[in-house]
Each structure stands twice: as structure tokens, then as C-alpha cells.
Amino acid sequence: MHELTLAESVIDIVESNARQAGASRVSAVGLALGLLAQVDVDALLYCCELVAADGVAANAVFTVERRAGQAWCEDCRENRRLSALGAACPACGGYRLTVNAGEEMQVVNIAVA
Numbered sequence: 711m712h713e714l715t716l717a718e719s720v721i722d723i724v725e726s727n728a729r730q731a732g733a734s735r736v737s738a739v740g741l742a743l744g745l746l747a748q749v750d751v752d753a754l755l756y757c758c759e760l761v762a763a764d765g766v767a768a769n770a771v772f773t774v775e776r777r778a779g780q781a782w783c784e785d786c787r788e789n790r791r792l793s794a795l796g797a798a799c800p801a802c803g804g805y806r807l808t809v810n811a812g813e814e815m816q817v818v819n820i821a822v823a
């Protein structure tokens with residue numbers, strides 16, 4: 711399960727950050743997830759809670775903020791914002807697009823208690 715693998719890497723990052731900060735508890739974790747990522751947000755949040763259960767981030771509140779994607783349009787010769795995979799270029803309506811952002815996930819905020 712894809713979301714479980716992502717959750718494991720999130721918790722790895724959270725736990726190593728908490729260790730470096732000398733924190734014994736993490737109260738909140740903010741994630742940023744590109745709109746083009748093929749990830750089920752509810753499943754991701756569930757998996758984060760599951761994986762976090764035995765560590766410093768047990769009971770932490772996980773939140774996900776979605777970020778717009780971006781693709782290079784071969785017809786416009788410009789980067790365009792893309793809100794979904796398979797969508798047409800919002801400027802010219804073309805499909806000759808190469809996604810270059812929006813599939814990534816990042817840990818953007820870790821609140822320690």
C-alpha cells in the first residue's frame with residue numbers, strides 16, 4: 711500500500727527531527743501534498759496515525775495541505791498550473807504537457823510539545 715510507505719517516511723522524518731530537537735512529544739505534523747500525487751489523503755492520514763502510534767508522534771494531529779501542480783506546455787512553451795493529472799493546459803487547451811511539480815509530498819511543519 712502506497713500510503714503506508716509514505717506514512718513510514720513521514721514518521722521517520724518526524725522522529726528524527728524530534729530527536730534532534732530533543733523533544734519527547736510531537737503535537738502536530740503538517741504535510742504538503744501536490745495535487746497531482748496519486749495519494750488518498752484519508753488513507754495517508756490514517757496510516758500516519760497508525761505508524762506514529764508507538765513513537766513520539768503518537769496522538770499528534772496530522773494535517774495535509776494540497777499544492778497546485780505545474781506542467782511544461784509544449785505548445786505555449788511555458789510552465790502552466792495544473793490541478794489534475796490528465797487535465798488540459800489551462801491556457802491553450804493542449805495536452806502536450808510534461809508534469810514538473812505537484813506529485814511530491816513534504817513534511818512542512820512539526821510542532822513539538
Ligand SMILES: [Zn+2]
Binds near residue numbers: 787799800801803804
Ligand atoms: Zn498550453
